[in-house]
Amino acid sequence: MNSLFRLPEASTHAVTVDHIFYLLLFLSGATVVLVFGLILLFAVRYRRGSPAKRGPMPEILSREFEIGWTVATLLTFAFLFWWASSADLSSLAAPTGALEIHVVAKQWMWKTQHPNGAREINALHVPLDKPVHLLMSSQDVIHSFFVPAFRVKKDVLPGRDTDIWFQANKSGTFPLLCAEYCGTNHSMMRGKIVVMRQDDYAKWLVQQPEGDDLAHDGARLFVSQGCSGCHAVSSNVHAPRLAGLYGRAVQLADGRTVSADDAYIRDSILQPKRDVVAGFEPIMPSFKGLLDDGEIQSLTAYIRSLREEQQND
Amino acid sequence: MTDALLAGELPLPPRPDYLRHGATISSWLATTDHKRIAILYAITITFFFFMGGAAITAVRLELFQPNGWLLTSDTYNKLFSFHGIIMVWFFLVPSIPNTFGNFLLPLMIGAPDVAFPRLNLFSWYLTVAAGAFTVYALVAGGVDTGWTFYTPYSSMFSNTHVFAAAAGVFVVGFASIATGVNFITTTHMLRAPGMTWFRLPLFVWAIYATSLIMVLATPVLAISLLLVIAERVLGLPIFDPARGGDPILFQHLFWFYSHPAVYIMVLPAMGVVSEIIPCFARRRIFGYDFMVYAMLAIAGVGFFVWGHHMFVSGQSALASLVFSFLSFIIAVPSAIKVFNWTASLYRGQISFESPMLYALGFVGLFTTGGLSGLFLASIPVDIHVTDTYFVVAHFHYIMVGGSVSAFFAGLHFWWPKVTGKLYPESWAKFAAILMYAGFNMTFLPQFFAGYLGMPRRYHTYPAEFQIYNVMSSAGAAVLAIAYLLPLGYLTWSLFYGGKAAKNPWGATGLEWTTGSPPPPKNFDRQPRVDRGPYAYHAEGMSAGTDPPEMQNARETR
Incomplete structure (x- = not known):
């Protein structure tokens, strides 16, 4: 990823930071050349016993000289402060309409959650050329969200939200690191930021496999949305049992057989009349408009987890 | 004694110097002589220096490989924490003030001792007790919070020996405060007749400014560590956000001490170098009063920059x-000092004995480190490089490149005065050059690694950083040799070195007017001062044009 001396500039902010960095590098280089050069020059010219001129000090090396370089240094530093700070101020607030992503840090992993509920661990997929606003908090100690390629870093605190934003301008995979020492496996608290073209990102988002946490959300929705009123084991309503459903072949009332995959479950929730299971009445109402994508993903994850539980039994 | 003889006074009867003034154990452990206490400190901090060095040797060995081939993560974390705690509080903070400061402050101002000799001894005992706590923390299993003790990790999550380590630092803080009070009082009350404030050598000014910081900042360190212990041991809600605390509060308190502490470590180094450069350039220091104001400005403004961490x-x-x-x-006064040291070489009669080589090494490394500080003062750049190896390189340039080089410069400059012995000069020159080279080999690559994004305190790291870590570790081996060499040849000189004259460098300064080593009460007669420091030539002139033999030997001015 990194060449030996170059770090990719993968965000709009990185370009600004590098400009300041290179100016500082130039000024420092010039100062080093000046100071080291003078020391070497004097060391050679005024070595003990050399024939160089000594005698009375020239008039110019006086108090004015000293005040001169003090003021010059002060003005240079004031300029540096002004330039660096204005760059910082202009990057403070995230633009409106930025993609909001929640980040939770804990010993020793990064958990990210997209607006639609898709979650990732130690990874974050973001769209290209679109501002991304991260809202971050920690479950335990202080961590620090650091993406070198974007030149962004912010501590992630327990009990308080911090935020940063960036706009990626290069696609690719970039390292995500924890920069604040957080205990034993601090150095393993790494992840990746994947920058994708915007349509690829949209596709990726839809295809997300859901994790355990989504399944828990789904379980909650299963009750709150009333699904359990009919589909629970204890229910009096004649409705298909869902345990072990996922991945099984389902015999439909019209004679077809379908595989109970994500798409089937999604269709059954939104268009229940389309694929009625053999032996059941089409009494289920549509949840179209009542559930958003994230919630459907959560419910799907819950139903999938029911299969897993049965296999464990 | 030429002046005395001319004045018609009789020579004094011979008397033993401070080293031979008593040979029993108790004449050392119960001494109130500032010079003996300085020796006690020197032995103590040498011990801690090599302990801290051993810890970091294991760390650098580990970092040869990106995936942790030698140590577990916990061991690694404990080693870098121990390195930081020991090096900061048990080597760097006491290094120059408590050894050279103790030894030289009374000599330089023409006093028989410090103002509170017993308090001086007490502060050494505190240092030893505190060191015992900290070493106990290591032996009992170590502490893994880093030297910064950040909460809530240190107060709620770490299950290592935080209490013992924090107690050690807490106690050594009192040693620091006691020393500071002692030096401030000494400078105010015990200056010889004629030694006005603006005739003080810059080393005395440096120690004075350092003492002010010690007295004003160290109590805040004590407070922050007490709060950590209160939460950790007593369960009081201070930093725990779940109970209304604020983990960031600790950082404000900690850096309110620890940023000024950087100046505790580097101001005395500036003082040492300001003594050595005029001596070997045979020049008055350029801009004496600006040097004084610069140091006081650093000490003052240093209290108001902590938030850049x-x-x-x-x-x-x-x-x-x-x-x-x-x-x-705050970078302005530091820049002024660098320019003034450089200008002091102009029209000099420069010779390059080992103290001068170390001192010029200090100027080079301090300049490099100081310039890298400008990157860290710029907010957008700091955000990128903070908590990376860039910061590690930066503060090692200042605190190790700067302060430790100056420590060795002072050690070689005043060694004849302290011990009365001469060391082998060619070995010393070789070690000085090796130290400069080894230092840059070790820490220059870390600037690159840091800019490219290698976070600090990483036990394992992405493989693309390996090249920089290998360079760094290889450099550290060179640096280790350079640090071990003086231990060898200086020890050798104690037994086999030639006898040092009263003023082997032809330096100005009251410490060179008394014997090498000095008698127990420093001066046989009360010194009187009638001129400023660094009177190597008349005002408005540059270095004299005497032949080198005359320049080299100026025993009597």
């Missing part, structure tokens, strides 16, 4: 701006 911590943008501005401001 916290640009990514979530502090307000306004606070960050103010701290950034002040951080640029």
